[in-house]
Amino acid sequence: xxxxxxxxxxxxxxxxxxxxxxxxxxxxxxxxxxxxxxxxxxxxxxxxxxxxxxxxxxxxxxxxxxxxxxxxxxxxxxxxxxxxxxxxxxxxxxxxxxxxxxxxxxxxxxxxxxxxxxxxxxxxxxxxxxxxxxxxxxxxxxxxxxxxxxxxxxxxxxxxxxxxxxxxxxxxxxxxxxxxxxxxxxxxxxxxxxxxxxxxxxxxxxxxxxxx
Amino acid sequence: xxxxxxxxxxxxxxxxxxxxxxxxxxxxxxxxxxxxxxxxxxxxxxxxxxxxxxxxxxxxxxxxxxxxxxxxxxxxxxxxxxxxxxxxxxxxxxxxxxxxxxxxxxxxxxxxxxxxxxxxxxxxxxxxxxxxxxxxxxxxxxxxxxxxxxxxxxxxxxxxxxxxxxxxxxxxxxxxxxxxxxxxxxxxxxxxxxxxxxxxxxxxxxxxxxxxxxxxxxxxxxxxxxxxxxxxxxxxxxxxxxxxxxxxxxxxxxxxxxxxxxxxxxxxxxxxxxxxxxxxxxxxxxxxxxxxxxxxxxxxxxxxxxxxxxxxxxxxxxxxxxxxxxxxxxxxxxxxxxxxxxxxxxxxxxxxxxxxxxxxxxxxxxxxxxxxxxxxxxxxxxxxxxxxxxxxxxxxxxxxxxxxxxxxxxxxxxxxxxxxxxxxxxxxxxxxxxxxxxxxxxxxxxxxxxxxxxxxxxxxxxxxxxxxxxxxxxxxxxxxxxxxxxxxxxxxxxxxxxxxxxxxxxxxxxxxxxxxxxxxxxxxxxxxxxxxxx
Numbered sequence: 001x002x003x004x005x006x007x008x009x010x011x012x013x014x015x016x017x018x019x020x021x022x023x024x025x026x027x028x029x030x031x032x033x034x035x036x037x038x039x040x041x042x043x044x045x046x047x048x049x050x051x052x053x054x055x056x057x058x059x060x061x062x063x064x065x066x067x068x069x070x071x072x073x074x075x076x077x078x079x080x081x082x083x084x085x086x087x088x089x090x091x092x093x094x095x096x097x098x099x100x101x102x103x104x105x106x107x108x109x110x111x112x113x114x115x116x117x118x119x120x121x122x123x124x125x126x127x128x129x130x131x132x133x134x135x136x137x138x139x140x141x142x143x144x145x146x147x148x149x150x151x152x153x154x155x156x157x158x159x160x161x162x163x164x165x166x167x168x169x170x171x172x173x174x175x176x177x178x179x180x181x182x183x184x185x186x187x188x189x190x191x192x193x194x195x196x197x198x199x200x201x202x203x204x205x206x207x208x209x210x211x212x
Numbered sequence: 213x214x215x216x217x218x219x220x221x222x223x224x225x226x227x228x229x230x231x232x233x234x235x236x237x238x239x240x241x242x243x244x245x246x247x248x249x250x251x252x253x254x255x256x257x258x259x260x261x262x263x264x265x266x267x268x269x270x271x272x273x274x275x276x277x278x279x280x281x282x283x284x285x286x287x288x289x290x291x292x293x294x295x296x297x298x299x300x301x302x303x304x305x306x307x308x309x310x311x312x313x314x315x316x317x318x319x320x321x322x323x324x325x326x327x328x329x330x331x332x333x334x335x336x337x338x339x340x341x342x343x344x345x346x347x348x349x350x351x352x353x354x355x356x357x358x359x360x361x362x363x364x365x366x367x368x369x370x371x372x373x374x375x376x377x378x379x380x381x382x383x384x385x386x387x388x389x390x391x392x393x394x395x396x397x398x399x400x401x402x403x404x405x406x407x408x409x410x411x412x413x414x415x416x417x418x419x420x421x422x423x424x425x426x427x428x429x430x431x432x433x434x435x436x437x438x439x440x441x442x443x444x445x446x447x448x449x450x451x452x453x454x455x456x457x458x459x460x461x462x463x464x465x466x467x468x469x470x471x472x473x474x475x476x477x478x479x480x481x482x483x484x485x486x487x488x489x490x491x492x493x494x495x496x497x498x499x500x501x502x503x504x505x506x507x508x509x510x511x512x513x514x515x516x517x518x519x520x521x522x523x524x525x526x527x528x529x530x531x532x533x534x535x536x537x538x539x540x541x542x543x544x545x546x547x548x549x550x551x552x553x554x555x556x557x558x559x560x561x562x563x564x565x566x567x568x569x570x571x572x573x574x575x576x577x578x579x580x581x582x583x584x585x586x587x588x589x590x591x592x593x594x595x596x597x598x599x600x601x602x603x604x605x606x607x608x609x610x611x612x613x614x615x616x617x618x619x620x621x622x623x624x625x626x627x628x629x630x631x632x633x634x635x636x637x638x639x640x641x642x643x644x645x646x647x648x649x650x651x652x653x654x655x656x657x658x659x660x661x662x663x664x665x666x667x668x669x670x671x672x673x674x675x676x677x678x679x680x681x682x683x684x685x686x687x688x689x690x691x692x693x694x695x696x697x698x699x700x701x702x703x704x705x706x707x708x709x710x711x712x713x714x715x716x717x718x719x720x721x722x723x724x725x726x727x728x729x730x731x732x733x734x735x736x737x738x739x740x741x742x743x744x745x746x
Contacts, residue, residue: 025744026721029666045587052667056743057608057618059664072604072620073594088594097586151720154692180663180722180745181714185692189716192690 002175006145007165011035011127016118016143020162022134024052024104026151030063030177031159032129036100037064039126044099047071049089050081052104063178081106086113093120093128101128107135115142137162154189155179214329215368216346217308218294218353219361219375223322224282225253226358227290231469232278234480241278242270250282280469287320289464290356293488295324295456297352299495301345302331306453308372323372325453328364342384352494355487355536365389368453369445373400386447393445394420401441407434419445461564462492462503471510471555475547478507478556482543483536485561490534493566499532503563505543509554523552530624531588532567538589545596612700613708614742615670662696663714665724665743672726672740682715682725682739689715689725698726712742721745 003009011017021028036046048055048070057067075085081104092098101124105114109132121128130143137148145164152158152174160172181189220226224243232241240256242249249270252261259274270277291307298305308323328335328345336344346362353360363381365371370389374381377396383389396419399408410433416422422430422442431439443449464485472478482505493500505525527542595603600622607619676683683689694713701707710726717723722745728737 023721025665025667025723025746027746029746053744054615054620054668054670055606055618056614056664056666056668057606058662059666060606061608062661062664063666067606067608070606071591072606073598074602074604075598084598088598091593092590095586095590097583097590151717151722153720154716154722156720180665181693185714189690189692189720192692192716193718193720 002159002173005161005164005169005173011129012145013126014122014124015145016114016121016128016130018136018141018143018146018163019129019131020134020137020146020148021131022150024131026149027155027157027177028131028149029060031149031157031175032102033063033065033178035127036102039099040066040069042099044126045069045071045097046100046102047073047092047098049073049092049101049103050076050085050105086117090117090120093117093124096123096125098124098126100126103128103130105130105132107133109136111139111142118142118144153193154181154186213327213366214332214342214364215366215371216326216328216349216362216364217368217371217375218298218324218326218349219363219372220291220294220322220324220358221361222251222253222359223287223290224320225251227286228280228282228469229253230290230357230484231286231467231481233468233470233472233477236278239276239278240274241280243282244270244279245281278469282320284320286467287322289488290358291320291322291324293356293464293491294353294358296458296488296491296495297356298324298326298349299456299458300352300491300497301335301349302326302328304453304455306368306455308368323375325368325372327368327453342382352491356491367445367447368451369441370447373445376400390446394418394423398422401438401445407438410434458492458495461562462489463560463562464488465558465560467558468556471557473555475544475552478552478559479540479544479547481559482561483540485559486536486539486543489561489563490536492563493534496566496568498566498568499534500529500539500563500565501532501567502526502528502565503561506560506562507552507556508558508560509552510557512554523550525550530592531585532569533589541593542596545593548597549599612698613706614664614668614698616701616706618668663693665722666746668743669741672742675725675739675741677739682727684715684717684723684725684741687718689717689723691715692722695727710740714745 006012019028040046046065046069051072051074055072060067060070073085073088075082075088085103085106089101089103092101117130134148137146141163143163146162148160148162150158155177157175157177158172159175161169179186225241228243229237229241238255240253240259240261242252242256242261244250244267247266249261249263249265249267251263256274256277259277261270261274261277265273267279270279295305295307304327306325307321308325310321310323328342332341332345335348336342342364346364350360350362361375361379363371363375363378363383365374365381365383366386366389370383370393373396374383374389374392377400378392381392383392398411398416398419398421401419411417411422416425419442423446427439440449444451466481466485468477468481472481485505489500489503503526505527507523507525509521509523511521525543525546527539527546529542533539591603604620604622605624607621609617609619611617676686678688681688691713692715695711696713697711699709709729711729712724712726715723715725723741724743724745725739725741727739
């Protein structure tokens with residue numbers, strides 16, 4: 001469903017794709033995992049720059065990644081990536097040998113640095129995803145594609161295309177992600193969301209019948 | 213036999229100019245012996261400084277003149293680099309000993325002789341063999357930055373003598389060489405220099421004059437050495453030469469003229485040493501795996517602690533290489549992070565660990581092999597700048613405890629590259645990356661497989677509770693799936709006894725939380741956040 005809305009029918013190569021989220025852990029890795037795993041399967045390197053928290057090798061293996069062949073550049077000191085990470089990202093983009101790049105950029109990034117990254121991405125034969133905080137949506141970007149992500153229920157992600165080549169898209173999309181919950185649990189989650197605040201009354205533990 | 217002589221007329225000046233910082237390449241420089249100027253570079257000559265002037269006169273003509281003395285060891289190292297470059301073209305390379313006895317000291321040798329008959333077809337190409345080979349030789353010598361005069365002749369000494377006279381001489385057959393030698397001045401011959409006045413008094417100016425005299429008389433008057441040299445130059449007597457041997461380990465030093473305060477100045481000097489290293493490597497068709505740069509500092513007297521007098525920087529490469537640009541980039545990154553205690557006075561480069569393998573394939577379109585080499589170089593560059601511990605790889609560990617189930621270790625450039633070389637061909641070039649269309653609307657995780665979140669916290673974050681119901685950032689969590697009981701780790705004193713649940717935030721995001729069981733061993737029963745499903 002997202003492919004139909006993206007220009008060219010898929011994630012763009014040789015250009016930055018900007019993803020904005022308020023907080024990590026809403027399903028962004030699951031959204032990108034089909035694309036990144038297929039790049040890994042074709043034998044090219046996937047690099048991660050400054051992931052915001054520790055990664056779980058089991059979870060990545062479950063999503064289809066070849067965990068040993070992921071390269072992670074971690075320059076965070078006290079939860080903020082340092083200036084060296086932008087240099088490393090530019091080097092990886094310019095080299096042209098990396099298959100895909102997934103980078104968490106420092107907050108309040110200057111526009112000209114993003115433009116430099118976009119120029120470097122021209123020599124990069126593959127998708128380049130940069131993830132930033134939602135407050136960056138107010139400022140213009142040099143990346144040709146910009147998406148805002150927010151959770152839309154269990155195992156689903158709400159995507160708004162803020163910027164793309166071509167006509168703008170007004171309505172947000174709701175995409176289903178590779179699942180974490182079973183069907184019955186998902187039903188329960190949907191019911192819980194519609195109800196509003198979950199029941200604080202009653203038992204402190206949930207019904208054993210609705211479990212994995 | 214075809215000998216090529218490469219004469220470096222400005223060797224002493226150029227080897228001295230290499231010790232100066234990069235910015236002062238065009239300034240006037242002159243070399244002097246005890247009292248008089250011996251040689252001067254182009255900008256000094258323009259100002260009027262000529263060989264033979266006294267020191268005070270030269271300084272009056274050019275106040276900013278840099279004066280120094282010729283150093284035989286420095287010249288010899290520079291000439292050795294040229295000889296090593298020549299060794300890549302032919303195994304028979306020798307240095308013509310200088311036998312000028314001007315003054316009391318020997319002048320430094322400045323001619324390298326190569327015997328190239330065997331290498332003509334391979335290096336020169338099918339037609340214009342000698343020209344092709346000489347062009348390749350000149351191109352290879354460009355990084356060393358010397359002015360070259362070249363001559364070729366059937367005899368070694370003949371080529372050497374003619375290289376001193378002409379900028380470029382082509383003596384393809386013996387008769388042509390002999391005619392050219394006839395016109396050469398007589399002071400070129402070593403013994404001729406000592407007897408210059410006597411020869412001039414007799415009116416003998418060129419070698420043809422000398423050849424016209426009776427041989428016994430010349431031998432008696434000027435010594436047999438003069439006659440022997442004449443015969444060898446004209447090809448009447450064989451002239452066997454012993455080729456130089458390549459040293460097993462590379463060692464070179466550069467004494468800087470001005471002390472180097474910044475990393476850039478050190479890098480400029482190191483660049484020249486790298487050029488010599490590459491010449492030595494090219495002579496044996498090998499690649500370097502590891503080399504060491506030693507920087508000797510100015511001695512400082514400090515009462516608190518003595519400053520170290522030298523700093524050693526060792527650079528090990530994941531893949532053996534002799535690419536100047538790549539080695540210089542790595543050196544630059546390492547130097548940027550290295551604090552130098554004092555200004556640097558001298559640089560030394562050692563290399564002993566080399567590898568012989570096929571040279572990298574320079575192709576137009578990337579193949580898996582060249583891509584792997586490019587990847588290895590990229591990883592090396594990142595490791596050099598950021599440090600090895602910041603370039604990481606993951607590995608899954610067999611442990612039930614989620615926070616210990618992932619091991620982070622430093623990436624090994626070789627292992628990353630190798631796995632990719634074994635993969636199939638690169639995906640077809642398309643403008644976009646198609647995400648495979650999968651329908652997840654009613655999909656489920658496979659039964660029996662434990663689901664784990666992508667993002668983990670290494671230590672559980674305690675959650676607030678309301679009526680013993682967990683809250684995250686003030687919002688109540690709805691438990692959806694679980695409990696999954698993990699009880700493990702009794703062997704290393706990190707016992708965990710937890711029940712894990714998948715919970716949902718009011719906006720729909722999924723988190724992984726756990727509740728510690730109420731056991732005696734647990735210090736803090738309660739709800740904790742372990743991870744988020746990214």
